[in-house]
Amino acid sequence: MVPMAKGKVGKTVGSLGDYLKEQRVSARLSLRQLADQAGVSNPYLSQIERGLRKPSAEVLQQIAKALRISAEQLYIRAGILSPDDGVGGSVELAIVSDTGLTERQKQSLLDVYASFLALNAADTDGSTEAAVAQVDAPTNTETDSDAVANEG
Amino acid sequence: MVPMAKGKVGKTVGSLGDYLKEQRVSARLSLRQLADQAGVSNPYLSQIERGLRKPSAEVLQQIAKALRISAEQLYIRAGILSPDDGVGGSVELAIVSDTGLTERQKQSLLDVYASFLALNAADTDGSTEAAVAQVDAPTNTETDSDAVANEG
DNA sequence: CCATGGTGCTAGCAAAAGTTAGCAGGTGCA
DNA sequence: TGCACCTGCTAACTTTTGCTAGCACCATGG
Numbered sequence: 001m002v003p004m005a006k007g008k009v010g011k012t013v014g015s016l017g018d019y020l021k022e023q024r025v026s027a028r029l030s031l032r033q034l035a036d037q038a039g040v041s042n043p044y045l046s047q048i049e050r051g052l053r054k055p056s057a058e059v060l061q062q063i064a065k066a067l068r069i070s071a072e073q074l075y076i077r078a079g080i081l082s083p084d085d086g087v088g089g090s091v092e093l094a095i096v097s098d099t100g101l102t103e104r105q106k107q108s109l110l111d112v113y114a115s116f117l118a119l120n121a122a123d124t125d126g127s128t129e130a131a132v133a134q135v136d137a138p139t140n141t142e143t144d145s146d147a148v149a150n151e152g
Numbered sequence: 153m154v155p156m157a158k159g160k161v162g163k164t165v166g167s168l169g170d171y172l173k174e175q176r177v178s179a180r181l182s183l184r185q186l187a188d189q190a191g192v193s194n195p196y197l198s199q200i201e202r203g204l205r206k207p208s209a210e211v212l213q214q215i216a217k218a219l220r221i222s223a224e225q226l227y228i229r230a231g232i233l234s235p236d237d238g239v240g241g242s243v244e245l246a247i248v249s250d251t252g253l254t255e256r257q258k259q260s261l262l263d264v265y266a267s268f269l270a271l272n273a274a275d276t277d278g279s280t281e282a283a284v285a286q287v288d289a290p291t292n293t294e295t296d297s298d299a300v301a302n303e304g
Numbered sequence: 305c306c307a308t309g310g311t312g313c314t315a316g317c318a319a320a321a322g323t324t325a326g327c328a329g330g331t332g333c334a
Numbered sequence: 335t336g337c338a339c340c341t342g343c344t345a346a347c348t349t350t351t352g353c354t355a356g357c358a359c360c361a362t363g364g
Binding site: 022026054055057059061068069070071072073094095098101105108112113117 | 206207208209212223242244245247252253259260262264268271
């Protein structure tokens with residue numbers, strides 16, 4: 001059993017797999033489930049996660065799509081790509097400049113975003129799950145901003 | 153390129169090479185120059201441009217960087233990735249790029265944002281339920297419901 | 305006329321990606 | 335107790351990437 005150190009030769013693939021696994025677990029997906037959604041085999045995804053393999057562009061796109069994240073972001077977070085490559089940072093700026101949202105929706109999104117940040121500042125773990133659970137399972141018919149923007 | 157059974161990639165890589173060559177010529181770069189800047193060999197880049205080879209994620213990033221374009225844009229413009237499928241807007245990009253949010257929170261924000269867009273697309277009046285239903289089950293539905301039901 | 309240097313393309317090989325088949329470990333059920 | 339089924343991982347194999355070496359073509363100019 002060779003200890004494949006993560007911080008070894010730099011943030012090559014090890015951290016990508018690490019970040020990838022973190023994303024997968026965070027999305028409550030099993031290895032096979034994500035592999036199935038991404039259209040790759042389970043052992044291959046396993047090897048990617050453990051830094052033994054580097055995914056091709058298509059596979060990376062599929063994985064990112066299945067995880068609802070950007071492939072570029074995947075690489076940035078993995079340390080392969082530099083963040084200033086062309087990725088903007090400000091969520092608020094992006095929201096207010098979005099042309100597909102109404103002003104009320106923008107305000108709601110900003111509220112939710114601010115509440116998340118405040119939540120993380122106060123308590124970084126337990127309360128977050130509760131707040132997320134409300135947003136994540138909008139079983140009720142009320143999906144307007146009120147349904148998501150109340151927890152602070 | 154047989155192994156893609158589940159994932160729906162659709163178009164061939166030929167259009168990617170076509171778009172790539174178009175970009176290279178537009179940048180007044182020779183094949184060898186771009187290959188050198190991207191850190192790949194000239195014949196390999198030639199084969200990519202003519203659809204004979206599919207670049208890996210790293211190579212794609214390098215090429216995109218050398219051409220000052222987004223790797224995701226490269227794939228989107230090539231028709232491999234649909235613009236609204238992954239992350240097309242700057243809001244989504246900003247959200248996933250945010251370091252102050254947990255992954256669950258990012259997911260939630262993305263869901264809310266998508267639901268807003270869906271609402272605006274459905275538009276006009278009270279067909280909110282249909283729009284929300286679409287947003288609530290965007291992916292495969294078999295593992296998705298399992299994932300959300302397995303909370304706790 | 306033949307060298308020099310530019311363009312892109314072909315052949316063949318080493319390495320890595322990505323596959324299927326199958327193994328140990330844990331859990332729920334009858 | 336054992337079956338069924340899940341989790342992830344290993345092994346052996348096939349396919350693809352991406353390389354070096356070298357070809358043919360077109361220009362410039364010695």
